[in-house]
Structures are given as C-alpha cells and as structure tokens.
Amino acid sequence: PDLETVKFKVLSRRGQYEIREVESYFIAETTMPGRTGFDLNGASRSFNVLAEYLFGKNTKRETMEMTTPVITRKTQSDGEKMEMTTPVISKKLEDQDKWQMSFVMPSKYGANLPLPKDPSVRIKEVPKKVVAVVAFSGFVTDEDVKRRELKLRDALKGDRQFRVKEGASVEVAQYNPPFTLPFTRRNEIALEVERKEE
Known part of the structure; x- marks a missing residue:
C-alpha cells in the first residue's frame, strides 16, 4: 500500500542533488542504543519501540497508520494506534555519541497526537x-553516510543560491521495510540549507 510521506516541493534540481522546501511535520523520536545509527540490532530495537507507540502503546490506545520514511538524524550539538508514515529518521548527538531514530507521524493528527506510554x-x-537531498539505493552504513555527506557538503560549496545552514547535521531517510532487496531500496541523505545573501 502507498504510505503517507513528508510533503515537500522541489525548488530546483542540480547535477548531484535537489533543493526541496519541506513542510512542517511531527515525529515520534527515540535515542538509539550503541554508537552507530545503522547497526541492525540497535536499529531494530529503536524501530520496535517506535512501532509499539504507533500501534497502541499510547495514552489513547489508538492504532495509527504507518508512514514513510524512517529517519535517522545525526546532529552536531554543543495506547492510540496510528497510520505508519515514511521516512524513519535517525540523527546523531555528537556530544553524547548517540543517534536518534524517528517516525514521521500521520498528518491528520497535527499537534493532537496521543502521548507515548514509554518515556x-x-x-x-x-x-x-529547505534541504539539499541526494537519493541512493542499497543498505545504509555509517561509512556510506559519512562519504555521501562530505560529497554533498562539497557540492554545495559551489552552489550559487544555497549554502549549508550553520550547525546543520545530516539526516538519513529510509523508505523501505528491512527485507527489501538492496538494489531496490530508496534512501536519501539531506542537509538543511539557506539562501545565500545577495
């Protein structure tokens, strides 16, 4: 079935990336165990914690629809069941050496999401x-994310309109279930950008 996803508008396409304006959205987020955002055991545990919230471990005991993608976010820093959405997002907290995984929440709830029972x-x-995005296939690894992030940052240095926003950290969006074949998997990395001053 087609899953709800984050709404965005493509502002421009470049050779290696595209610039998107992404609408605001709500996430359910948890800190991942371990030191990597893409280790199977840690990712599975975090995914299950978020799925339990989505499928009823919340104050309304409501089942929500799944959405896409699952997002893993790396940051640089000093029940009611719902529909699943994608992506799942993960981020890394540099000072704590931890990653965050998040599910995008179904838009119909807005700020009225049931509260999680799991603290x-x-x-x-x-x-x-506004973000710069590069799409790729295959399984996601820490090394791959680092390589792709550096390549995107380097490409953005030559962009005449946009630059990486100060403090921006890489965000990895994964759109497929874990059992999807590597060559058919849809993944994206994104960096928040801002318009250059004229």
Whole structure:
C-alpha cells in the first residue's frame, strides 16, 4: 500500500542533488542504543519501540497508520494506534555519541497526537525547512553516510543560491521495510540549507 510521506516541493534540481522546501511535520523520536545509527540490532530495537507507540502503546490506545520514511538524524550539538508514515529518521548527538531514530507521524493528527506510554519516546514538531537531498539505493552504513555527506557538503560549496545552514547535521531517510532487496531500496541523505545573501 502507498504510505503517507513528508510533503515537500522541489525548488530546483542540480547535477548531484535537489533543493526541496519541506513542510512542517511531527515525529515520534527515540535515542538509539550503541554508537552507530545503522547497526541492525540497535536499529531494530529503536524501530520496535517506535512501532509499539504507533500501534497502541499510547495514552489513547489508538492504532495509527504507518508512514514513510524512517529517519535517522545525526546532529552536531554543543495506547492510540496510528497510520505508519515514511521516512524513519535517525540523527546523531555528537556530544553524547548517540543517534536518534524517528517516525514521521500521520498528518491528520497535527499537534493532537496521543502521548507515548514509554518515556523513551518523545513527540516533536519539525519546522518547515529547505534541504539539499541526494537519493541512493542499497543498505545504509555509517561509512556510506559519512562519504555521501562530505560529497554533498562539497557540492554545495559551489552552489550559487544555497549554502549549508550553520550547525546543520545530516539526516538519513529510509523508505523501505528491512527485507527489501538492496538494489531496490530508496534512501536519501539531506542537509538543511539557506539562501545565500545577495
């Protein structure tokens, strides 16, 4: 079935990446165990914690629809069941050496999401933003993310309109279930950008 996903508008396409304006959305987020955002055991545990919230371990005992993607976010820093959405997102907290995984919440709830019963799950609103995105297939690894992030940052240095926003950290969006064949998997890395001053 087609799953709800984050809404965005493509502002421009470059050779290696595209610039998107992403609408605001809500996430359910948890801190991942271990030192990597893409180790199978840690990712599975975090995915299951978030799935339990989505499928009823919440104050309304409501089942929500799955969405896409699952997002893993790396940051650089000093129940009611719902529909599943994609992506799942993960981020890394540099000062704690931890990654965050998040599920995008179904848009119909807005700020009225049921509260999680598990204290390790946090609900947050992600504000509207502009990002540079590179799509790729295959399984995601830490090394691959680092390589692709450096390549995207380097490409953006030559962009005449946009630059990487100060403090921006890489975000990895994974759109497929774990059992999807590597060559058919849809993944993206994104960095928040801002318009250059004229």
